[in-house]
Amino acid sequence: MKKESEVPNCINCIQGNTSLCKLNDAERELLNANKKVLYVKKGDIVFEAGNKANSLFCVANGKLKISKLGKEGKEQIIRLSKKGDILGYRSLLSDEPYSASSIAMEESTVCEIPKSIFFQVYSSNYQISMNLIQLLTKDLKTAEQHLIDVAQKSVRERISESLMTLINTFGFKNDNKTINVQITRSEIADMSSTTTESAIRTLSQLNNEGIIQLDGKRIVVSNLELLKKNVDII
Amino acid sequence: MKKESEVPNCINCIQGNTSLCKLNDAERELLNANKKVLYVKKGDIVFEAGNKANSLFCVANGKLKISKLGKEGKEQIIRLSKKGDILGYRSLLSDEPYSASSIAMEESTVCEIPKSIFFQVYSSNYQISMNLIQLLTKDLKTAEQHLIDVAQKSVRERISESLMTLINTFGFKNDNKTINVQITRSEIADMSSTTTESAIRTLSQLNNEGIIQLDGKRIVVSNLELLKKNVDII
DNA sequence: CGTCAGCTTGATTACTTTCAATTGTTGTGG
DNA sequence: CCACAACAATTGAAAGTAATCAAGCTGACG
Numbered sequence: 001m002k003k004e005s006e007v008p009n010c011i012n013c014i015q016g017n018t019s020l021c022k023l024n025d026a027e028r029e030l031l032n033a034n035k036k037v038l039y040v041k042k043g044d045i046v047f048e049a050g051n052k053a054n055s056l057f058c059v060a061n062g063k064l065k066i067s068k069l070g071k072e073g074k075e076q077i078i079r080l081s082k083k084g085d086i087l088g089y090r091s092l093l094s095d096e097p098y099s100a101s102s103i104a105m106e107e108s109t110v111c112e113i114p115k116s117i118f119f120q121v122y123s124s125n126y127q128i129s130m131n132l133i134q135l136l137t138k139d140l141k142t143a144e145q146h147l148i149d150v151a152q153k154s155v156r157e158r159i160s161e162s163l164m165t166l167i168n169t170f171g172f173k174n175d176n177k178t179i180n181v182q183i184t185r186s187e188i189a190d191m192s193s194t195t196t197e198s199a200i201r202t203l204s205q206l207n208n209e210g211i212i213q214l215d216g217k218r219i220v221v222s223n224l225e226l227l228k229k230n231v232d233i234i
Numbered sequence: 235m236k237k238e239s240e241v242p243n244c245i246n247c248i249q250g251n252t253s254l255c256k257l258n259d260a261e262r263e264l265l266n267a268n269k270k271v272l273y274v275k276k277g278d279i280v281f282e283a284g285n286k287a288n289s290l291f292c293v294a295n296g297k298l299k300i301s302k303l304g305k306e307g308k309e310q311i312i313r314l315s316k317k318g319d320i321l322g323y324r325s326l327l328s329d330e331p332y333s334a335s336s337i338a339m340e341e342s343t344v345c346e347i348p349k350s351i352f353f354q355v356y357s358s359n360y361q362i363s364m365n366l367i368q369l370l371t372k373d374l375k376t377a378e379q380h381l382i383d384v385a386q387k388s389v390r391e392r393i394s395e396s397l398m399t400l401i402n403t404f405g406f407k408n409d410n411k412t413i414n415v416q417i418t419r420s421e422i423a424d425m426s427s428t429t430t431e432s433a434i435r436t437l438s439q440l441n442n443e444g445i446i447q448l449d450g451k452r453i454v455v456s457n458l459e460l461l462k463k464n465v466d467i468i
Numbered sequence: 469c470g471t472c473a474g475c476t477t478g479a480t481t482a483c484t485t486t487c488a489a490t491t492g493t494t495g496t497g498g
Numbered sequence: 499c500c501a502c503a504a505c506a507a508t509t510g511a512a513a514g515t516a517a518t519c520a521a522g523c524t525g526a527c528g
Contacts, residue, residue, distance in 0.1 A: 068378065070386040071466075078378050094371035099378065129363050136370040137328035143377035144302065144312050144333070151384050151427035152304040155516065185475065193385035195517060200476060216475095216525085232305075389484070419507060429485060434508060450493085451506095 008037060008060035008111055016084035018135060019058065022127045030121060035111040042182075046087070046102040046110055053091035053098050056118045059083055062108020063170060063181055067190065068100045077191040078143070080105075080169045089132060090139075092118060106182055150193045158192040159202040160230035163212070165191065167221065179219045206230070242271060242294035242345055250318035252369060253292065256361045264355060269345040276416075280321070280336040280344055287325035287332050290352045293317055296342020297404060297415055301424065302334045311425040312377070314339075314403045323366060324373075326352060340416055384427045392426040393436040394464035397446070399425065401455065413453045440464075 010032035015021040023031070037060070040046060046057055049068055059081050066079040066087065078100060081087055091098045092115055122128050149161060163179070170181040189199035203219075206212045211227050213220040221227060244266035249255040257265070271294070274280060280291055283302055293315050300313040300321065312334060315321055325332045326349055356362050383395060397413070404415040423433035437453075440446045445461050447454040455461060 068382055070382040074386055076382045076385055078381065090371050090374060093367050094375075096371075096375075099375055129367065133327050133363065133367060133370065136367065136374060137324050137330075140324060140370060140374045140377060141328075141330075141333055143374060143381060147312065147377060147381045147384060147427075148302055148304040148310045150381060151310055152308055184473095193381075196474090197476085197518085198516060201516095204476080418505095430507080431486080431509085432484060435484095438508085 006061070006109065008035075008109055010035060010058075010111070013058070013060065014084040018085045020086060020121070020128060021131060023121065023125070027121050027125060030117060031111075031113055034117045035113055038110045038112055040104040040108050040110060042104055042106050044104045046104065047098050049099060049101045050097050053088060053096065054115050056089055056092055056113040056115070057087040057102070058111040058113065059085045059087065060109040060111055062110070063105040064102050064108060064110075065105050065187065066100050066102050075190045076193060077187065078146075079139070080165065082169055086135075089118075090136065093132065105187070155192065155194045155198050156202050156205070157231055158194065159188065159199060160206070160227055162188055162191040163219070163221070163227060164231055166219075167224075172221075175220075177221050177224075179221065182217055183219075184217070240295070240343060242269075242343055244269060244292075244345070247292070247294065248318040252319045254320060254355075254362060255365060257355065257359070261355050261359060264351060265345075265347055268351045269347050272344045272346055274338040274342050274344060276338055276340050278338045280338065281332050283333055283335045284331050287322060287330065288349050290323055290326055290347040290349070291321040291336070292345045292347065293319045293321065294343040294345055296344070297339040298336050298342060298344075299339050299421065300334045300336050309424045310427060311421065312380075313373070314399065316403055320369075323352075324370065327366065339421070389426065389428045389432050390436050390439070391465055392428065393422065393433060394440070394461055396422055396425040397453070397455070397461060398465060400453075401458075406455075409454075411455050411458075413455065416451055417453075418451070 010023075010028045011025065013019075013028070015023075035058075038046065040062070046064065047053075047055070061083050064081040064087070065077045066081060067075050067077045070076050081102070087102055087110075088098060122132075149158060153161070166179050166181055166183065170179065172178060173180045185200050185203070186196045188203070189196045192199060194202075203212070203214060206227070207214045209226075211221075211223045211230070213222050244257075244262045245259065247253075247262070249257075269292075272280065274296070280298065281287075281289070295317050298315040298321070299311045300315060301309050301311045304310050315336070321336055321344075322332060356366075383392060387395070400413050400415055400417065404413065406412060407414045419434050419437070420430045422437070423430045426433060428436075437446070437448060440461075441448045443460075445455075445457045445464070447456050
């Protein structure tokens, strides 16, 4: 039997900036009655690029990466998702196949809302379209900034930036300095648009400089200020 | 005195996929009564990144580039605009300063619609928000694909892709093979996230291979099929 | 305790950028 | 209409960054 906290219920679900939010009880009840709860393990695919978009996904718990495959199958992580985020709305709104895949970075709980229910709520509540527009503009801004970063910054800057993204998205553990996510070197490379080897070399450089401390997969940030500076300088 | 065709009127303005479209006559009349027509010369700035977003812009005629400055002032062109496109809606919707600048690539006519009028029309017509969402999702998709291209493709592929973008956006002149835009080598570099020198070298390589013919600023595409192939291969 | 995936390191190669110098083009004022 | 200034294009050479290739290493797990 799962713990109470692990059985998600739309009625008391988190209403973050990156979720549908501002739903009334009736709407939440509608979602709750029609949702399907997916329990996914690390590495499991929630939805896959190219597939028909039939559902909206709400992350009830866990951590996911949104990525696309590029040339020769090289993966590019374009976004990270955590508890409270919604996924797949872009494809539903534009009525296109999912343009990216969503993969669990750790054990996660994701609620699947059928397309029809999504649109039912969407059309009943004017606030939601404004909300979605906000999400889209935010994603667009991020994507365009990311483009410039990749185009103009060095590997070292991009790796530092990825670490900052991890911190901003998932935060620290209780010690306030260990980044709160399990991530492979190869995934850090895929976030930073570089190779695994370059990611490793850069991380160990940052390690030697005392900016971070590496302990297996644990990344401890010993000097956040220096790390921040790295994003722009050198 | 300007020619009739040069004085834009919202009533009979183009309703392309990338414009507000689906407006009724009353709405068009409202826009028309409140618009301000800007006649800009090559190199003129229509709006600038960082400035408060007070207006929506509709391109009545001409060609513009939307770009951001990156590290050390290096320019990155993130989008191109032509007759019928609207600009600045992202910033209006998210109530943020313009995140990029819009600069005329040639003599252009741009109509400026005050923010308040835009929102008046926006809130009176449900279709418009759906339309804007479509534009946003399209831009987002483009931006994310662009990111992967920059991250994973060679300069040669990116230059070829930029040429394809120019063709798809501005088309050919009457001869059906001269790209219908005046653009500098440096701007092609800024579209492709590379340096002017690399852009020049790559273009002259494509020229030597008979894929394109360079004649000053004129770019004649002699072998479109080969050019298309270049986008993905090598 | 063997295996497999992920991690690490070194050496080499390749692609692009940077720097420098020259030539070509365009627009403007005299 | 010419001369000049300013900008744009071109080319070569050198330098640098990061990718690729190759080979061990490590640690988790059945």
